Amino acid sequence: MRRIIGALSAVAGAAGITFLSALPAQATNYVVVYWNSMPPSNTGYACNGGATHVLSTGIGVIVTVTNNCSVRVWLHQYANGGGTGQCISPHTSAHPTHAVNDQLQITNNTAKC
DSSP states (O other): OHHHHHHHHHHHHHTTOOOOOOOOGGGGGEEEEEEEOSSOEEEEEEOOTTOEEEOOTTSOEEEEEEEOSSSOEEEESSTTSOSOEEEEOTTEEEOOSSSOOOEEEEOSOOSOO
């Protein structure tokens, strides 16, 4: 199955088509970061309130963040939490408003942004 997905990704990339890879079933308890990479990829982060993650800059640019958690998630420009920030409400998706986002922060705040 992985070979088929890999082959499809290669063909789609050659044709200039972008699509999102399949998510594991447990993605409902994760924040999922979708990367503009070849092949298309995503990274899941568990909904652990108070967790902070430094995002890999070597994968590609973030295309979309899907917040499947019951709490707010923040994207920050710099890995130390500085710079501009973008709040993503619980159970929503968002496209980053800034080109660089080096940190993902999962809060304990259940309110919408």
